[in-house]
Amino acid sequence: MGITRRKFLGWMGAAIGATTISGQKTQAATTKQFEGHPGSGGVLHDITRCIGCRKCEEACNKVNQLPAPEKPFDDLTMLDNVRRTDDKTYTVVNRFPNDSGTSPVYVKKQCNHCLEPACASACFVKALKKHKTGAVVYDASLCVGCRYCMVACPFNIPAYEYNSAFSPRIMKCTMCQPRLEKGLLPGCVESCPKEALTFGTRKQLLKIAKQRIQKYPKRYIDHVYGEYEMGGTGWLYLTGTSFAQIGMREDLGNISAPQLTAxxxxxxxxxxxxxxxxxxxxxxxxxxxxxxxxxxxxxxxxxxxxxxxxxxxxxxxxxxxxxxxxxxxxxxxxxxxxxxxxxxxxxxxxxxxxxxxxxxxx
Amino acid sequence: MSEETTLTDKKIFTPFNIICGIIIVVGLILTILRFTKGLGAVTNLDHNNPWGIWIGFDLLCGVALAAGGFVTSAACYIFGLKRFHSAVRPAILTAFLGYAMVVLALNYDVGRPWRLPYPIFYSQGTTSLLFEVGLCVFLYISVLFVEYSPAALEWLGFKKIRNLIVRMTLVLTIFGVILSTLHQSSLGALFMIAPSKLHPLWYSEYLPIYFFISSIFAGLSMVIFEGSLAHRFLHHKMDETHLAESTGVALGFAKAASFLMMGYAGIKLIGIAIDNHWHYLATSWGQWYLLEIIGFVMLPAYLYALAAREKNLILARWASVVAVLGIVLNRLNISVIAFNWNLPSAQRYFPSWMEIATSIFIITIGVVAYRFIATYMPILYKHPDYQEHQ
Incomplete structure (x- = not known):
């Protein structure tokens, strides 16, 4: 029995030693308030300004070299159905009827680039990471294809190449990280003819959003969507219609995903x-x-x-x-x-x- | 004894073999389809429903029902309940094959199975509960392999290694319990990241505890259930000790499972009380939830208690069937049925026949492997050369 016990203690010691030495902090998933990397960017989407022209979808498709769609981007009948992002589409614009029954509301949907992303905390190979620029980026060379990120994402954004047998990837908006590195704007922001999309640091954007609400209290609901949702997101939304009406969940809570599993x-x-x-x-x-x-x-x-x-x-x-x-x-x-x-x-x-x-x- | 079996096994076209053969042929065709055309060709998975029955059934139920290994070995070697000794080997074998099937199924489900070692050896995502599950399952399947190996070594006649491994039994058992505690509970904790998708009746901060506790009685029930199958089909392989102890094992486990399941039903209700989710019980999801708790936890718990008191082996076996179905129902509820409950029905997931057939194929491989091993190796009897205890 003596040998067994000694051996056992040795193993335990080795295990504890290995965890300590490897210096991996589970703190990345603990309960401290994280307000984003300093100077990290985001986009403010002013839903009241969007006209549903799908120019952003087109630009996104082009700059990310995604496969051409079945129907061209100027075909607005695509707006008849509420769509989600998929393996060929990083962003979609959806149309919702307005509260007051007047002109419809258009809402752009894409990765929200959470401050503490559920997908990145769920990834067991660190294929998804929050970049300093604010973008949540994906490294296909690490991905095993377990799709836990898709389970974890509260906004149902990541899509998967189900029809690829040998190199299926997770597909999602990168906030145009390669363009940001070159000092360019994200494709969608650049292409928007109505300035419904504003790129900037998250701090600036929050200020702008609150100024707009203050200036036009009748035009906007007094809430910046994404300021606190799921611990805060890089993309922020202003709307004049209730969020429930336009397919944006209000029951997500303010706790970031890593806190849920801490x-x-x-x-x-x-x-x-x-x-x-x-x-x-x-x-x-x-x-x-x-x-x-x-x-x-x-x-x-x-x-x-x-x-x-x-x-x-x-x-x-x-x-x-x-x-x-x-x-x-x-x-x-x-x-x-x-x-x-x-x-x-x-x-x-x-x-x-x-x-x-x-x-x-x- | 082996001469007898070679004589009786001479017939190849038994109903068992024919059915298994058909399933395996279909399974192999589906395997080729899956690995040449991708997941989309075989499954009904989509962008909203990334996990189907290969995770919900093969992984979650597989791991829970393979808990009999750590439960039985802990009962015998740690808690000192020596009368369960003859149940340890079959339970360890079932656990080992169960986990092997889980890993096999994972190879079908993940996009790039050749990268499955990545999380452990290449790029560790330590913030993920899936990392925790992966690491523990990897370590535990190794432990199970070592725990099972004496049977194979006795069969092959490697006396020295066999004796060395048998001397490590206690350490291996303790390791097994630690690793099982961790990954059984973490499988439940996986879903804690998605409170917006899992129905509130099933989502709870106690999910890890629910998964761990239910895995214990899942393991106990599986030992009883599997024992009844073994008695039906492998009776001739059992020695006197096994036969003499088996009723005691079944009734003892029934009693333990009954206690645990009553406690489990209690903590499930505590979870609802803590979150104040009582009002959901009045909805149709509530009816479904109550069916799971009353019909598949409390009912088998009561049947087990009755069986233990009346010493009714048949009743204990029937109760184990209900309890095992209850575990399957619970795991499917959490991963598939009550997951994405708020999506419109057109966007909900239902498995394709090919997914179901692949799952059946994998189970069949496990059953065939069990039958082979239990036929040739000392699982249900003690090897004549190693008659001493342990």
Whole structure:
């Protein structure tokens, strides 16, 4: 057993050592308020300005060299159905009827480039990363294709190349990271004819958005979508129509995705540290119980034996006593007999001699 | 004993073999299709529903139902319940094959299976619960392989290595329990990242605990269920100890499962109370949830209790069937049925027949492997050369 325990402790030590030395922080997933990388960029989408021309979709398709669509981008019948991003489309514009029944509302949809992205925290090979520029970028050379990022994304943005057998990729908006690095604007922002899209640092954009709300309180709902949703997103939205009306969920909460899983992640080292103690303890207790049970059994056997011995001795002693008594009785009997015989003899002798002899002596 | 089986096994076209053969042929065709045309050719998965039954059933149910390995070995070696000793080997074998099937299924499901070692050896995404699952499953399948190996080594006659491994039993068992605790619970925690997609009745901050606790009674139930199958089909392979202990194992496990399932139903309700989600119980999702809890947790728990009290083996076996179905229902609810519950029905996922056939194909491989191993190796009996305890 000694070898096993030593070996076991050694392994545990090695495991703990390896985790400590590797210096990987699970803190990336803990509960501190992260307000984005300093100076990181984003886009403000003023929904009230969008006219649904799909120029942004076209530009996106071009700069990202995505496959040509079935219907051309100036075909506005595409707006008849509410669409989502897919493996050939990084961004879509959807049309929704207005609250007041007047002109419809157009909303652009693409990756929101969360400050603490659910997809990046869910990726088990770090294929998705939050870049300093604010973009959430994807490295296909690491991707295993598990699609957990798609499960994790609260906005249903990442798409997958289901029809590729050998090199399927996750497809999603990169905020035109390659263009940003060259100092260019994202394709969609550059192409928008109505300035419904504004690129800038997230801080600036928040200021602009709030100024607009302040200036035109009737035009806008007093909420910048993306300021706090899911811990904050790089893309921010202003609207005059209720968010529920235009397919934007209001029930996502303000907690970032990594915070949602921080608890179970931080329980891992505790289980690793505590379970061996607990389990070895239980093992030791069950062993000890066995040992005590065995000892008690032995004791009980011994006690029974000695009790039996005692009884036997007692019985023997009793028997001895009895026998001695009997012997004594027998001896007494013999003596009595002998005395009696002697007495009888004496009587007989007296009978032969004159009977009054002894009387005379008295 | 082996001579007998070679004689009886001479018939090749038994119903079992014919059905297995058909399934395997279909499975191989689907395999070729999957690996030459991609996931889209075989599955009904789409951009909104990235995980289907290959994750929901093959992975989640597979791992939960393979928990019998760590539960039985812990009961025997750590808790010192030696009367369960003859149940350890079949349970370890089922667990090992279960995890092997899980990994096989994963190779079908992920886009680039040849990169499956990446998260462990190449680029570690430590913020992901999937990383945690992957690492633990990788380590645990190795532990299970070592735990299972004495049977194979006895069969092959490698006495020295076999004895060395048997001496490590306690350490391996403790490792197994740690790793199982971690990845069983983490599989539940996977879904904690998506509160906006999973129905509130199933989403809970206790998901990891629910998954861990339910995996224990899933394992117990699977040992009982699998025991009844083994008695039906592999009875001639069991030695006297196994036969003498098996009723005790089934009834003992039934009792344990009954306690656990009652406790599980209790903590499920606590989860609802904490989030104050009672009002959802009045909806149709609530009915479905109650069916899972009452029909597939409380009912089998009651049947188990009854079986344990009346010493009714048949009832315990039927209860185990209900309990196993309950685990399948629970895992499918969380990963597929109540996941994306708020999407319009046209965008919901339903598996294609090819996905289902592939799942059946993988299970069939597992069953055939179990039958082969249990026929030739000392699983249900002790090897004559190693009659001593352990």
């Amino acid at each position: 608890g179970p992640l931080s329980d891992v080292p505790i289980v690793v540290g505590l379970w061996p103690v607990l389990l070895t303890g239980i093992y030791a207790i069950s062993r000890r119980k066995e040992k005590i049970a065995k000892e008690e059994q032995n004791e009980a056997v011994a006690a029974t034996l000695s009790a039996a011995n005692e009884e036997m001795e007692k019985k023997l002693a009793e028997l001895k006593d009895k026998m001695e008594q009997q012997k004594e009785a027998a001896i007494n009997l013999e003596i009595k007999k002998a005395l009696k015989e002697a007495a009888d003899q004496a009587k007989e002798d007296d009978g032969n001699a004159p009977a009054d002899g002894p009387k005379e002596e008295k």
